[in-house]
Amino acid sequence: MLKIDHLYFSYNNVKNLLTDINFTLNDGEYISIIGSNGSGKSTLIRLILKLIEPTDGTINNTFKNMAYVPQRFNQLNIHFPITVREVLASYKKVRHNGCQDISEVLNLLNLKEKEQTLIGQLSGGQCQKVFIARALLGNPDLLVLDEPSNGIDVKSRDEIYELLANLNKSKKMSIICVEHNLQAAVKNSTLLYHIKKGHGHMCLPERYAQEYIKNDLGDIKC
């Protein structure tokens, strides 16, 4: 379980970015964090991952094995001399033990035929899947993703969300996902966490969808 109580956070140049954040993820839940650009979604993820410290408040985390899939990036040099399999093998080497078989994870993400391809020569969607595969190698009990479908075509996007839904439902993997894809968030998540003007609140996906249809996004009060 992850429980955040009365968390406050400011950057030097952005005061009161997050104000009195209260957030609970129970084991097996899938929570999508939504909100407009700059509302603090990725910052909340960084706090959960302990990459930064809150200004005030507490984060209690009983998950033993978190894995993180960062936002997609496009700057890989196409000649960077490392293949998909080598990316996964180097991660496995660093983690030492408890890892899944690389071929199994490649199959799970339909990446088997790309295992000898240089990472920089993959499409954006394929590259994103490699980073998801890398995260899954360590058998996480909490998977944290930052906008997994950003800039990804419909087919790869659907595959990624089907996989996440399956991991959550079949393997009971807990998931936190920063999301701009509201359709996927509403379809897959147990709960949505909406951050607006520094404050956050949980809401049920169906309720959010109803409110979204009735109002502009900015006016949603669920």
Ligand SMILES: Nc1ncnc2c1ncn2[C@@H]1O[C@H](COP(=O)(O)OP(=O)(O)OP(=O)(O)O)[C@@H](O)[C@H]1O
């Ligand atoms: N390392 C940093 N130092 C200072 N300010 C930062 C830093 N990282 C983010 N910010 C600022 O904090 C605010 C929130 O950024 P954050 O990345 O958390 O937003 P977000 O909700 O994830 O946005 P987006 O939807 O655009 O990805 C922004 O105004 C951003 O400029």
